Amino acid sequence: MTGAFAGRDSHEVDALITDRYLDALLAAHARGADHGPAGADPAAPVRMAADRLARDLPRLHPSFRFEEALAARLAEAAARMSLAAAAAADGSVVPLPPPRTPDGTALPAGDDLVGADEWRSGIGRPLLIGGALTSAALSIAGAAYVAWRLNRPPASAMVRAARAVARTRPV
């Protein structure tokens, strides 16, 4: 034995011959030939069975209704996957920087911030209104907040003194 058959037992050799015959047979079948290839020679019963199966086992197609219904289910699933992917890409959580006083000192987070009006009024805090992210300085709510803040009596003596000086200056 030589070539591809070297070192194989008789079962493997027979199986290899059958395999090559099937390659040629199915290729001929795909070309529309009505008989198997000549020259390849598996045992006659195997060859007969292969010829019968190649000719008599049809490929089946499901109903058009099933095909379209499954296509619709797949399209829905694909749309959900796209939405989920988009949400994952846009919705990443970005940590806010720690709050700081006007002179740059970091403040502790949480309830300790309550009452720190002197520096909090100077922070441009974004507001979420009606689902749209906007700036307090530009939004209506922001304008109302600034007007309220300016008319509110100042909390500290320093701020009151600064405003008194500002009022004495000519406009």
Add this chain to the structure above:
Amino acid sequence: MARPAFWKVDRPEEGGPRLAHLDRDRRLVEAAQTDPARFEALYRKYLAQVYSYAFYELRDHHEAEDATARTFLAALANLGRFEERARPADGEGASTFRVWLFQIARNAVAERRRQRFRRPVAPLDAAATVAAPIDLEADVTLHDDTAAAWRAIGRLPGDRRRALILRFVDEMSTAEIAGVLGRSEGAVRVLIHRALRSVARDLDDPSR
């Protein structure tokens, strides 16, 4: 994303080595991995093959449809994890996506079989008298030879039957069948050879 899988193939007649594209479905798969809506092209391409495999295995139209639907939904959901593993021995036309898809189909069919045994939908004696919606044996438009081949395939044990269905109905190469069944190519060749001998005996037996 699928990893690059280009291999050098010596073609002296073309003036030296060249790069062969090993997975014929690569463009479709990458498009679907980028945009899941484009999975439809793969679905349309392989629907009949997957359905045929399921129908020959389960021999029931509704169960085959169910297994087909589960196969494609699972393939879409897991497409991001699919990784091309083509080898030069698979040939230029080999499609590792098809092997991966049929591995899913094989699992879906096995699951359907398990459900059938756990929860039979009708008593066995009643089921024997009810024809399947598509019954190849009863379909007068089909040739007797088709019914005989259908019966002969149905009498084969598990992997022999699967190997012949994949070889003759889905026209897979031995390498692809080996990938689907999780066996070596040599084992698949022997499996098919023995299955064909069984079919030859069956078709020759006048009592069948």
